Amino acid sequence: MDAQVETATRELSYAQAIQEAMAIAMERDERVFLMGEDIGVYGGAFQVTGDLVERFGPERVMDTPISELGGAGVAVGAAVTGMRPIFEFQFSDFATLAMEQIVNQAAKMRYMLGGAVSVPVVMRFPAGSGTGAAAQHSQSLEAWLGHVPGLKVIQPSTPHDVKGMLLAAIEDPDPVMIYEHKLLYKMKGEVPEGYYTVPIGKAAVRREGADLTIVATSIMVHKSLDAAKQLAEEGIDVEVIDLRSIRPMDRQTIIDSVCKTSRLMCVYEGVKTLGVGAEISAMIAESEAFDYLDAPVVRLGGAETPIPYNPELEKATVPQVDGIVKAARDLVTGAR
Amino acid sequence: MAVEVILPKVDMDMSTGRISSWLVEEGATVKKGDLLFEIETDKAAMEIDSPAAGIVRNITGKEGIDIPVGQVVAWIYEEGEAVADAPASAPAETAAEAPAKAEAPAPVEAAAPVAAAPAATAEASSGVRASPLARRLAKEAGLDLSAIAGSGPKGRIVKADVEAAGKDGGAKAAVAAAPAEAASAAASAPQAMSDDQVLKLFEEGSYELIPHDSMRKTIARRLVEAKSTIPHFYLTLDCEIDALLALRKQLNDAAPKVKAGDGEKPAYKLSVNDMVIKAHAKALAMVPDANVSWTENAMVKHKNADVGVAVSIPGGLITPIVRRADEKTLSAISNEMKDLAARARSRKLKTEEFQGGNTAVSNLGMFGIKDFAAVINPPHATILAVGAGEQRAVVKDGEVKVATVMSVTLSTDHRAVDGALGAELLAAFKQVIENPMAMLV
Numbered sequence: 001m002d003a004q005v006e007t008a009t010r011e012l013s014y015a016q017a018i019q020e021a022m023a024i025a026m027e028r029d030e031r032v033f034l035m036g037e038d039i040g041v042y043g044g045a046f047q048v049t050g051d052l053v054e055r056f057g058p059e060r061v062m063d064t065p066i067s068e069l070g071g072a073g074v075a076v077g078a079a080v081t082g083m084r085p086i087f088e089f090q091f092s093d094f095a096t097l098a099m100e101q102i103v104n105q106a107a108k109m110r111y112m113l114g115g116a117v118s119v120p121v122v123m124r125f126p127a128g129s130g131t132g133a134a135a136q137h138s139q140s141l142e143a144w145l146g147h148v149p150g151l152k153v154i155q156p157s158t159p160h161d162v163k164g165m166l167l168a169a170i171e172d173p174d175p176v177m178i179y180e181h182k183l184l185y186k187m188k189g190e191v192p193e194g195y196y197t198v199p200i201g202k203a204a205v206r207r208e209g210a211d212l213t214i215v216a217t218s219i220m221v222h223k224s225l226d227a228a229k230q231l232a233e234e235g236i237d238v239e240v241i242d243l244r245s246i247r248p249m250d251r252q253t254i255i256d257s258v259c260k261t262s263r264l265m266c267v268y269e270g271v272k273t274l275g276v277g278a279e280i281s282a283m284i285a286e287s288e289a290f291d292y293l294d295a296p297v298v299r300l301g302g303a304e305t306p307i308p309y310n311p312e313l314e315k316a317t318v319p320q321v322d323g324i325v326k327a328a329r330d331l332v333t334g335a336r
Numbered sequence: 337m338a339v340e341v342i343l344p345k346v347d348m349d350m351s352t353g354r355i356s357s358w359l360v361e362e363g364a365t366v367k368k369g370d371l372l373f374e375i376e377t378d379k380a381a382m383e384i385d386s387p388a389a390g391i392v393r394n395i396t397g398k399e400g401i402d403i404p405v406g407q408v409v410a411w412i413y414e415e416g417e418a419v420a421d422a423p424a425s426a427p428a429e430t431a432a433e434a435p436a437k438a439e440a441p442a443p444v445e446a447a448a449p450v451a452a453a454p455a456a457t458a459e460a461s462s463g464v465r466a467s468p469l470a471r472r473l474a475k476e477a478g479l480d481l482s483a484i485a486g487s488g489p490k491g492r493i494v495k496a497d498v499e500a501a502g503k504d505g506g507a508k509a510a511v512a513a514a515p516a517e518a519a520s521a522a523a524s525a526p527q528a529m530s531d532d533q534v535l536k537l538f539e540e541g542s543y544e545l546i547p548h549d550s551m552r553k554t555i556a557r558r559l560v561e562a563k564s565t566i567p568h569f570y571l572t573l574d575c576e577i578d579a580l581l582a583l584r585k586q587l588n589d590a591a592p593k594v595k596a597g598d599g600e601k602p603a604y605k606l607s608v609n610d611m612v613i614k615a616h617a618k619a620l621a622m623v624p625d626a627n628v629s630w631t632e633n634a635m636v637k638h639k640n641a642d643v644g645v646a647v648s649i650p651g652g653l654i655t656p657i658v659r660r661a662d663e664k665t666l667s668a669i670s671n672e673m674k675d676l677a678a679r680a681r682s683r684k685l686k687t688e689e690f691q692g693g694n695t696a697v698s699n700l701g702m703f704g705i706k707d708f709a710a711v712i713n714p715p716h717a718t719i720l721a722v723g724a725g726e727q728r729a730v731v732k733d734g735e736v737k738v739a740t741v742m743s744v745t746l747s748t749d750h751r752a753v754d755g756a757l758g759a760e761l762l763a764a765f766k767q768v769i770e771n772p773m774a775m776l777v
Contacts (some may be wrong), residue, residue, distance in 0.1 A: 262469050262495060294469040294495045295488070334488045 007193045015048045015185040017125070017159035021166040022049070022086060024195050029084060032170060033060040035075055036088030037122075045090040046126055046185050072098035072123070076106045076223040077176075079121035084170055091137045092179060095145070101149030106175040107150030119171040122166070128181040128219060128269055129314055135306035138314070140270040142179045142217075146246040146279070152176040152200055153247045157221040161244060164198030172200065181219040181269075203250035205257070207274050209239035211332050213257040213279050216267040217243045219321060224267050227324035236332050246276050254280060255289045262294035263331055269318045272301025298331055300324060338417060339388040341410040342491050343403045346384075347687050349558075351482035352402040354550060355409065356381065364392045366412065373397070373409070376550060380683050388412045402550070405482070406465060406491025447468040466493035473498045478632060532668040551652040562711050566630075567750040570709045571762050576739045577725050580611055580772040587666065604667035608631060608742075609645070609699045610727060613669055614775050616697055616720050617641040617661035619764035626761040627694055629715040630752040636715070644696035644713060647680045654680045655713060657693040666775060701725060707743040717752035718761065742769075 012020065025032045034056075039049040040063040052062040064071040068089060075087040089095060095102065106119045106278030129138040146153045152174060156162035162180065169176035178287060206221060207228050216224040221242040228238035239257050243249070258264050264284055277299035284290065300319040308314050329335075343353050354546035356376040360366060366386045374383050386392075390412040397409025466474070470493045474481050477498065484501045535543075536650045548556075584606050591602035620627040620641040629636040641662040644655040656676035658669055679685050695717070698710040701724035710721040725742040744765065748758040768774050 208517040262467075291468050320687045334492075334494065 009190040009192045011188050012159050012163075012191040013185065014159045014162055014180070014187045014189070015046060017163040017189075017191045018048050018166060018180070019050050019052065021163040021170075022295045023052060023055065024032060025084070025086075025167060025170045027302075028195065029170075031082065032084040032086065033062065033078075034086050034088065034328045035062045035064050035071055037064055037066055037071070037090050039088050040166070044088060046182065048185070049328070053074075068094045068097035069101060072101035073105070074136075075121050075123070076101050076119055077107075079106075079119045079175070080109060080117050084120055084122075085122065086122045086166075086170065088124045089126065091133070092141060093126035093139050094123060094134055095123075095141065099179070102145065102151070102175070102177070103148050106261075110174065119175050120170075121175045122169045122172075122175050122178065123175070124166075124178045124180060124243060126182050126185075127179045128183060129302075129307045129318055130183045130219075132309065132311055132314065133182075134309040138307035140179070140218075140268070140302065142246060143270050143275045143279075144178075145177050146276065148247075150174065151247060152245070153179070154200055154245045155179045155181075155218040155220050156198070156244060157181075157184065157242050159187065159191045161198050161204075161242075162198050163191055164234070165200060165244070167195060168197035168200050171197065176200065179218065183219055187222075190319075198244075201245045201248040201250060203244055203253040204242045205239065205253065206242050207238065207240040209237040209261065211237045211261055212263040212265060212328055213239045213241060213261045214265050214267055214328065215241045215243055215254055215277075217246065217276055218269065220267040220269055221318065222275060223321050224324055226321045227328060230321070230325050231328055231332075234329065236329060238328060243276070243280075246279075249279070249283070251283055251287065254284065258284055258289040259292045262292050264289075264293070265298040265300065265324075265328060265331060267300045267319050267324055269302050271304060272299055273299050273304060275299075277301050295331055295334070298327055300327055338393070338414070339390065339412040340408045340490065341372060341387060341392075341397075341412060343375070343382060343397060343405055343407045343409050345405045345485035345722065346375065346382050347380070349483055349554065349691075350377050350405055351480075352404050352550070353377050354396050354402055355399050357399055358395065359383070360392050362392060366390065366392055380685055380687065386412060390414050390417075404463065406486050406493075408490065421543050464493065464681055465491055467495065467766055470498045471493050474501075477502050549651060551654075556607050558713070559711050560688055566712050566714065568709075568712060568747050569748055569750050569755065570745050570759070571594050571755075571758050572707060572743060572745045573762050573766050574728075574741050574743050575766050575769045576730070577608070577742050577769060578740045580608070580769055581680060581725070581740060583772045584611060585606065591667075604670050606666050606670050607673075608701070609697070609722070610666055610670040610673060611770070611772065611775060612699065612720070612722055613643050613645060613661050613673070613697055614664070614666055615768040615772075616695065617643050617658075618768045618775065619715075619761055620695060621662040622764045622768075623757070623761045626718065626753050626757050628752045629694070630717060630749055639693045642693045642695075644693035644716065645676070646698040646710075647677045648695060649681045649683070654681055654685065654690055655693070655696055656685055656690050695719065697722060701742065704715075707745055709745050710747050712747050712749055717749040718758070719747045720765070721747065 022034060034049060034052065036044065038045060038056055040053040040061050043050045049061060071087055075085040078085045102123070106121055110118050127142065128140050131138070142153055142155060145151055152172065154165055154169065154176065156165045157176070166178060169178060206224060209228065213225045221240065224240045228240050231238050239261055242254060266280045268276045270276055281297040281299060288308055300323060303317045305317060307317055354376045356374045358373045359371045366372065366389065368386055368389045370386045371383045372386050373383060393411050393413050395410040397403055397407065403409065465486060466481050471481065473495060474484065479498060479501055481493055484497050486495050487497050488494045493684065587660065588602070588605055591604050593600040594603045627638045627641060629638065640660045642657050642659045643661045644657045646653055646655050658672055661669055676685070693716060694720040696713050698719060699722040700708060701722055704724050707723045708721050710719045712719050723743040724742050727738055728741040729736050730739045730741065746758055746762045
């Protein structure tokens with residue numbers, strides 16, 4: 001069990017689990033505070049902060065102007081001075097505006113200053129498609145930040161994990177970027193009460209199987225599990241690994257699984273080329289698991305296009321259950 | 337979806353094959369199971385049928401050139417299906433490479449001292465399509481990938497294929513690979529001369545080049561493998577066969593007549609070799625510890641005495657097998673051998689009729705050869721080389737007498753059969769052949 005303190009659980013949504021984690025952190029540690037656009041009275045673009053401003057006041061649940069670069073700069077600066085800020089972006093797409101602070105400041109400062117400071121900032125990024133928010137509000141750019149040493153980049157897929165990993169992120173001495181798929185916010189699941197952490201950098205085997213390893217991220221974990229259920233009826237036994245953290249990446253769990261199943265498929269929403277699946281595929285090709293591969297590695301990623309506004313096209317742009325089932329079947333039955 | 341037609345593996349030992357002729361033309365409409373082409377394997381000719389119904393397109397497998405097993409040689413398209421310009425890169429590549437290969441042995445080319453490059457391309461087996469897992473498993477099991485048929489896309493060899501091959505014991509041929517590599521790594525190992533080096537020793541126009549057919553290549557490969565990996569030793573005995581010759585005459589004279597065509601013919605006509613086969617099989621049954629095959633992990637101890645018999649055929653030789661020869665009557669062995677030899681000469685043997693076996697007999701007595709040592713044919717552990725029966729002076733009880741004597745030499749794989757055991761087997765053979773009534777019970 002990941003939970004460090006065993007307590008009763010109850011059902012919470014993913015968004016509620018995040019809110020609970022932030023509330024617990026603020027109660028435990030007065031250095032923790034929240035920043036973001038419309039996170040106060042409005043409760044956040046996705047109602048994640050909700051009524052926290054009423055419980056903790058506007059000093060600790062702080063609305064920022066519409067300047068991602070400015071907000072991120074304040075958060076990074078506060079972290080350097082010893083605070084534990086959690087900065088919410090309205091959409092992960094807007095990380096592009098704050099890249100200077102994230103990539104050149106937050107990720108570099110400990111290194112540039114010879115370890116004299118650390119930057120314990122947490123940034124939260126609502127990400128992904130499926131809400132009809134079109135090309136500028138629907139991207140999955142986690143691989144961009146995954147490319148930067150000095151950052152930790154995580155993609156919790158369940159209410160349980162997002163609470164535990166957010167609490168771990170707040171404790172972490174280095175900048176942690178949390179990608180939260182927007183379609184997960186309403187997803188419900190059992191969440192323990194009270195404080196617990198889920199370690200960053202450790203993947204979870206969500207389903208054990210013998211014929212094929214699927215490594216999935218974020219919402220694709222659930223689509224892959226649905227696919228695995230269908231495939232099981234055909235006699236195809238799929239192992240599903242929830243990557244949870246793309247930097248650092250839990251290579252050993254994937255290698256061990258591929259050594260067992262001899263087949264690997266990566267399922268992720270980000271654009272396929274140069275994405276998370278590319279890194280996993282290459283890592284496996286370099287590892288001892290290479291000699292265990294009995295079929296080519298397959299990536300199912302987002303199409304090489306901006307996310308369309310048309311809802312049908314939007315769905316077609318990212319992997320869906322049917323596509324995962326077909327690709328997995330082809331791979332296991334030797335059609336590719 | 338167009339269906340690939342690949343060059344199938346029809347012979348356990350086969351890494352390449354030649355299409356001797358196409359039986360359909362580009363654009364022909366075929367049903368599943370219709371004959372598409374005839375393939376010449378190492379040892380037999382075989383007709384290959386269509387894997388699907390449709391229209392034959394993109395015939396890339398040319399006649400008369402070596403094509404790797406698993407190579408796409410044509411496609412079967414559905415009615416009305418658009419034909420891809422280049423269905424796959426693989427056929428195009430080999431098509432380009434193959435004619436070059438076929439031309440390489442032409443005398444004109446050979447005269448020029450530059451032809452080294454085409455010779456280098458002749459080894460096709462390094463291009464085997466196999467998954468990394470299949471490669472690793474084959475290496476660990478000492479299996480030759482080029483001898484395994486791939487069931488994956490485009491003939492890719494996958495884990496299941498290697499496991500199946502391991503169970504058959506079929507592709508074991510490759511046990512040779514590892515030791516052979518080690519040997520060639522040793523600096524002292526002599527390097528074979530290149531084709532050019534050989535040809536330069538002869539005056540231009542003083543020779544003709546006959547390209548190797550697949551049987552010749554198989555014989556060369558298997559014998560090099562056998563002689564370089566099996567530690568042979570040789571045991572020779574003289575056997576007196578006067579009693580055997582007398583019994584043979586008696587039995588042949590007693591053969592009932594059966595109808596054949598217009599007239600009649602004897603139901604059997606035993607040869608000395610038929611009796612040698614029987615005696616060797618009986619000897620194996622009497623000395624079961626010598627009825628073995630060597631594998632790296634275990635001694636394969638056989639329960640039957642299956643005797644391969646070397647049959648000379650135009651352009652080479654082949655070794656059909658008389659199964660359970662110790663249990664068969666002499667007339668059954670004799671008639672079976674006649675049938676096997678006839679079909680061997682017309683290259684109509686099925687693969688199971690010449691693959692396997694526990695030992696072999698090679699007889700050059702009809703050429704007057706007194707004694708010789710044969711090369712073991714893996715997976716056998718022994719082979720019996722039989723010389724001519726001839727009248728010789730023998731000394732018995734201090735007196736010189738005349739006897740018909742046949743010298744036999746047993747070649748033995750020392751890994752599987754030690755000297756004393758080999759001697760015991762040969763002594764048992766002598767016991768049976770000199771007391772031939774034993775063959776009748």
